[in-house]
Amino acid sequence: MKKKAMYFLLCVLLIALYLLCETEGWLVRELPDTQDKIAHSPNFDRATGRFKNIEATTELFSIENGDKEKRSTARIMYELFLNPDKPKSVPVVSGSLKTAPDTDFVLWYGHSSYLLHLGGKNILIDPLLDNEAASPVPFINTPFKGTGVFSLDDIPQTIDLLLITHDHYDHLGKKTLKKIAKNKSVRHIITPLGVGKYLKHYGFSQDIIHQTDWGDSTKIDDIFSVDTHTARHFSGRGMFNKNKSLWASYVLHYGDKKIFIGGDSGYGKHFQQIGEQYGKMDWAFLENGQYDAGWREIHAFPEQTLSAALDLKTAVLFPVHNSKYKISYHAWDTPMKDLWAIHQKNP
Numbered sequence: 636m637k638k639k640a641m642y643f644l645l646c647v648l649l650i651a652l653y654l655l656c657e658t659e660g661w662l663v664r665e666l667p668d669t670q671d672k673i674a675h676s677p678n679f680d681r682a683t684g685r686f687k688n689i690e691a692t693t694e695l696f697s698i699e700n701g702d703k704e705k706r707s708t709a710r711i712m713y714e715l716f717l718n719p720d721k722p723k724s725v726p727v728v729s730g731s732l733k734t735a736p737d738t739d740f741v742l743w744y745g746h747s748s749y750l751l752h753l754g755g756k757n758i759l760i761d762p763l764l765d766n767e768a769a770s771p772v773p774f775i776n777t778p779f780k781g782t783g784v785f786s787l788d789d790i791p792q793t794i795d796l797l798l799i800t801h802d803h804y805d806h807l808g809k810k811t812l813k814k815i816a817k818n819k820s821v822r823h824i825i826t827p828l829g830v831g832k833y834l835k836h837y838g839f840s841q842d843i844i845h846q847t848d849w850g851d852s853t854k855i856d857d858i859f860s861v862d863t864h865t866a867r868h869f870s871g872r873g874m875f876n877k878n879k880s881l882w883a884s885y886v887l888h889y890g891d892k893k894i895f896i897g898g899d900s901g902y903g904k905h906f907q908q909i910g911e912q913y914g915k916m917d918w919a920f921l922e923n924g925q926y927d928a929g930w931r932e933i934h935a936f937p938e939q940t941l942s943a944a945l946d947l948k949t950a951v952l953f954p955v956h957n958s959k960y961k962i963s964y965h966a967w968d969t970p971m972k973d974l975w976a977i978h979q980k981n982p
């Protein structure tokens with residue numbers, strides 16, 4: 636009983652602190668031309684005023700999790716927000732863009748932040764650098780020790796395309812994006828509907844922000860274009876704006892190559908549909924981490940990550956959403972170890 640009361644008190648304190656620090660979720664107003672697009676989106680439920688998944692999706696299951704005790708919401712918040720059992724350190728290989736090869740390459744900054752250097756162009760996805768916490772509160776959900784080594788110097792001066800998959804704190808990094816808006820030259824930004832207002836608020840010109848719906852295509856130039864697709868997830872940047880903006884995956888066309896940028900997604904029928912639509916992918920960046928039976932429909936287990944890769948018929952799978960933040964109960968390296976073990980059994 637004492638323990639329960641402690642978790643409850645901590646939960647109340649955390650929520651109060653969160654609300655104190657998180658104001659942009661309800662203070663940043665929708666851009667005028669976006670309101671209309673959102674209202675007419677087939678993925679927006681006008682009755683509830685929120686976006687919805689294609690498949691019926693439960694975000695949080697109340698369950699007995701194996702032999703572990705049933706977790707209260709307060710305990711989930713304590714364990715995930717304050718991360719009492721974070722790893723002491725994580726091995727990181729860092730390098731410098733100055734010594735990067737003059738070829739196509741991928742630079743993974745950890746979790747779901749990465750840079751694609753393709754045909755001399757720089758495409759940056761969901762950047763969180765410089766030890767930015769995946770939370771509105773600077774000391775909650777901080778990166779694992781050693782993983783904050785990448786800074787603004789580790790992204791190019793010119794970013795041809797900035798892709799944001801959704802507004803969650805581990806993907807839309809306010810601190811990093813404000814620095815990019817101030818110090819770098821960004822040519823185009825693609826976001827799902829309703830996310831653009833934050834980018835404008837961080838200092839980017841509205842002229843370069845393309846807010847897209849599932850099914851939209853955006854031509855960047857003769858070599859690059861981006862198709863926006865569904866994901867099975869949710870959104871929210873505060874306690875009061877759940878699913879007010881859209882979440883997405885993308886197919887990046889680079890010449891005749893196709894690269895799937897998965898964002899966050901639970902396993903669903905959409906992977907097979909996208910796989911059938913495109914025939915095959917050359918690369919797929921898919922989430923592999925932060926899963927749990929309690930939220931099994933909005934994040935994928937390693938076996939589902941592999942199933943999604945097979946559905947997409949990708950030649951190469953690059954698993955992300957791991958090794959930097961602890962937003963679930965598994966150890967930091969379990970997603971990679973399990974995915975590799977499953978792959979070895981089914982090569």
Ligand SMILES: [Zn+2]
Pocket residue numbers: 801803868869899
């Ligand atoms: Zn998310």
Ligand SMILES: [Zn+2]
Pocket residue numbers: 747803805806899956
């Ligand atoms: Zn995420």
